[in-house]
Amino acid sequence: MPIATVNPANGETLRTFDALEDDEIEKRIAAADAAFRDHRTTTFAERARLLDRAAGLLDEDREDIARTMTLEMGKPITAARAEAAKCAKAMRWYAAHAEELLADEHPAAADVEDSGAVRAYVRYRPLGPVLAVMPWNFPLWQVVRFAAPALMAGNTCLLKHASNVPQTALYLGDLFHRAGFPAGCFQTLLVGSKAVEGILRDRRVAAATLTGSEPAGRSVAAIAGDEVKHTVLELGGSDPYLVLPSADVAKAARTAVTARVQNNGQSCIAAKRFIVHTEVYEEFAERFTVGMRELTVGDPLEETTDVGPIAMEQGRADLEELVDDAVNRGAEALCGGKRPEGLGGGLENGWFYAPTVLAGVTPGMRVHREETFGPVATLYRVDSLDEAVDVANDTSFGLSSNVWTRDAGEAERCVRDLQAGGVFFNGMTASHPALPFGGVKRSGYGRELAGHGIREFCNATTVWYGSEPR
Numbered sequence: 001m002p003i004a005t006v007n008p009a010n011g012e013t014l015r016t017f018d019a020l021e022d023d024e025i026e027k028r029i030a031a032a033d034a035a036f037r038d039h040r041t042t043t044f045a046e047r048a049r050l051l052d053r054a055a056g057l058l059d060e061d062r063e064d065i066a067r068t069m070t071l072e073m074g075k076p077i078t079a080a081r082a083e084a085a086k087c088a089k090a091m092r093w094y095a096a097h098a099e100e101l102l103a104d105e106h107p108a109a110a111d112v113e114d115s116g117a118v119r120a121y122v123r124y125r126p127l128g129p130v131l132a133v134m135p136w137n138f139p140l141w142q143v144v145r146f147a148a149p150a151l152m153a154g155n156t157c158l159l160k161h162a163s164n165v166p167q168t169a170l171y172l173g174d175l176f177h178r179a180g181f182p183a184g185c186f187q188t189l190l191v192g193s194k195a196v197e198g199i200l201r202d203r204r205v206a207a208a209t210l211t212g213s214e215p216a217g218r219s220v221a222a223i224a225g226d227e228v229k230h231t232v233l234e235l236g237g238s239d240p241y242l243v244l245p246s247a248d249v250a251k252a253a254r255t256a257v258t259a260r261v262q263n264n265g266q267s268c269i270a271a272k273r274f275i276v277h278t279e280v281y282e283e284f285a286e287r288f289t290v291g292m293r294e295l296t297v298g299d300p301l302e303e304t305t306d307v308g309p310i311a312m313e314q315g316r317a318d319l320e321e322l323v324d325d326a327v328n329r330g331a332e333a334l335c336g337g338k339r340p341e342g343l344g345g346g347l348e349n350g351w352f353y354a355p356t357v358l359a360g361v362t363p364g365m366r367v368h369r370e371e372t373f374g375p376v377a378t379l380y381r382v383d384s385l386d387e388a389v390d391v392a393n394d395t396s397f398g399l400s401s402n403v404w405t406r407d408a409g410e411a412e413r414c415v416r417d418l419q420a421g422g423v424f425f426n427g428m429t430a431s432h433p434a435l436p437f438g439g440v441k442r443s444g445y446g447r448e449l450a451g452h453g454i455r456e457f458c459n460a461t462t463v464w465y466g467s468e469p470r
Ligand code: NAP
Pocket: 001, 133, 134, 135, 136, 137, 138, 142, 160, 161, 162, 163, 164, 191, 192, 193, 194, 196, 211, 212, 213, 214, 215, 216, 217, 219, 220, 233, 234, 235, 236, 237, 267, 268, 371, 373, 399, 443, 444
């Protein structure tokens, strides 16, 4: 894949970049390694001062970087601004909390004594340079939610970003540099995916995190496994959205629209499968379909646009194949099911797809098993909570889940039985710096954010004293 900014709203190539040569990659790995030796010895207060400064700069740059993201991958400009603001918030959160999250852990005194020690505790120490292989869909957020905790823990970062967001990738390197992080602490490597193996196998690279598709995750995890290096994988999702009889159906339907089309439908944690109890199915289907049909599809740089283009031409082709397969096998498109008509001003060359609701989806259809990465929802009618949970779990993914109910017993049952990294009630899944984020099954392993995220790239070191040193 060429490293280039191609505006998905009109197909125009705006900038192209050469991939780094091997000798330049070598220099940057050496710089990450050298920087780690110093960075690991700095105090939390020093790291926090730099990260807070990065947050301030990001706030100042918000309008420009939002426009860059929108031009590179097509998210509505309002969402791009919100993403930049969220990144600054996460940086400040980790700057404020990293020290307490990584404080030494002291087992109970009786256990220390039982181990034969006069003193024992756990110290969280950084691992070294960490490679981050990142996707284009939240081009700032995906990187910041890894980099903020990694830098606060004392690690250094090597970013291999998706090839279609090179300007956002370069911006991130520049941001951390301007904030005052020493050279080598955070570096952007403009490289294609083929270069990942060599970087990951380099003995100086300690670990890797990948957010992206299952094939990419499998490949990186296999290499890391071969090298016995720690990885975190955040892969795809096909999150269920259960609507049970006691739900506020109007609110559930309104929220469902946002949950499905956020980021033009290209979010791993977007609700994708809407599983609705038969008692409220008709009302939900009607309200949801009207909401999806009324969305404004168009130029993502316009303030009033709800849904912009799919980020890549191939992405739209994949989505079209999934919808066509479902319709050919008997699903009904309650709205959409095709490209939007009447877009002018060059947008007719962009990779738009109309918000779509598919009813009558059955297990034989590809949409039942595969992730729809675009504004396409599938609707299921179920007769009971048991059936809803079965349909929800009938997937290889397990990222998050959403449930609408006013019944505490039903809620507890869902917490117990839904196979996912999160269960969000009476609202939609969203990430927050203080809440761990990640999946089970083929959605990946490990966690980002909160204390779990910052400890992923730490060496939990047991410190044990048989007698006190002098
Ligand atoms: P992708 O093709 O896997 O790309 C993601 C990153 O991996 C890019 O930097 C890509 O580089 C690189 N890559 C691709 N194949 C690779 C390989 N064989 N070895 C090493 N690196 C490789 O994913 P995408 O289609 O851009 O992103 C969408 C996917 O990401 C969806 O499945 C979505 O659900 C998932 N996602 C998950 C989360 C989460 O937190 N769980 C968040 C966002 C997105 P190039 O661009 O150079 O190919």
